[in-house]
Amino acid sequence: MLKLPAPAKLNLTLRILGRRADGYHELQTLFQLLDYGDELEFSARADDVISVDAGELDVAERDNLVYRAALLLRKEAKLAGEKLPGAHIRLIKKLPHGGGIGGGSSDAATTLLGLNHLWRCNLPMDTLAELGRQLGADIPLFVRGHTAWAEGVGEKLTPVITEKRHYLVVSPGCEVSTAKIFHDSRLTRDSVAITLAALREGQLTETPLSSEKLEAFSGNDCQALVESLHPEVRDAREWLEQFAPAQLTGTGSCVFTAFQTEQAAKSALARLPRKWQGFIANGIQVSPVHQKLAKLTSRD
Structure with a gap:
């Protein structure tokens, strides 16, 4: 197995x-x-x-x-x-x-x-x-x-490569349809393109993108629409805002915020209302799937 x-x-x-x-x-x-x-x-x-x-x-x-x-x-x-x-x-x-x-x-x-x-x-x-x-x-x-x-x-x-951060991810318990979001006429579809060079400006290519950079370019064009269709997503995001800037991920229902220390993330999770679920995770650069398969392959 x-x-x-x-x-x-x-x-x-x-x-x-x-x-x-x-x-x-x-x-x-x-x-x-x-x-x-x-x-x-x-x-x-x-x-x-x-x-x-x-x-x-x-x-x-x-x-x-x-x-x-x-x-x-x-x-x-x-x-x-x-x-x-x-x-x-x-x-x-x-x-x-x-x-x-x-x-x-x-x-x-x-x-x-x-x-x-x-x-x-x-x-x-x-x-x-x-x-x-x-x-x-x-x-x-x-x-x-x-x-x-x-x-x-x-x-x-x-x-x-991104600077190591600790994330608190909160699920408000609803399910958001990606297809429904992308087909909704109210979805913002005219954002101005940016470049990876702009994201890296002032930093060497091999230097991890700092928290300051990541926060400066944060945001989600789907967030306003998702929150209008699912107010519980907005409620969860606003609760997270008491700790640090928070936002929606993808076109789903989960919202998240970043902490510099694991202890700060744990302290916030301990205060999470029981009606929601949440977990803490570290940002990583390489998938653990590749790491495990590489070890298995080296043994073959």
Whole structure:
């Protein structure tokens, strides 16, 4: 059995520049990986069946991104002449569904990476990222496994290094539909583009982006619309504001704020109203999936 993490992400900034001819949106975002997330267990099967145990997650198997990622990977491997067995995948959910912290996307990416290792497909990272892109715009981030500046629909990734910060992430308990947000006529779609060079101005490329820089370019163009549709998201963000500037992540329901020390984050979490759930996570640069697979590969 192979057990791998599926880390969460935050959008430290999210700017929507416009709608493309294909219906998708041109955006710019800074993805921050976290050291907290779901877990997946992979076991080979003697037959050719792919089965998924998603626990209490109320999603039909055919719609589950883990199942779809496994099918897509096997199809790609078969095109290369590989005859592959089945697999059983157990998903251990910790991240809220529809929270905007990448739960489903990260699960799918870990599935692609995990089965590529388990089945010994040896597909290159570019191929796995392209398979992920076919399933969701955020998946290539998790496949490539590095905190990154993203453009396009989120697939054009440039790895960046950020200053270590401790995040308190709060889930107000509602589920936000990404499709509904992006189809709403009230969504801001005319933000002015910025550049990674502007984000790095005054800092060397290899120097971590400071908290001052990250806060100067923070914000989320989806926040006003999400809060108008889900007032509980606004309530959670305003509660967090007593500690430090807070904002929405992605197009989900989770809001977050950053602390310089873990103790400060823990103190805030201890005061969290019982009607909400929250967790503390550190910002990391490299996905723990890649770190674990690298160790396993070195032993082979």
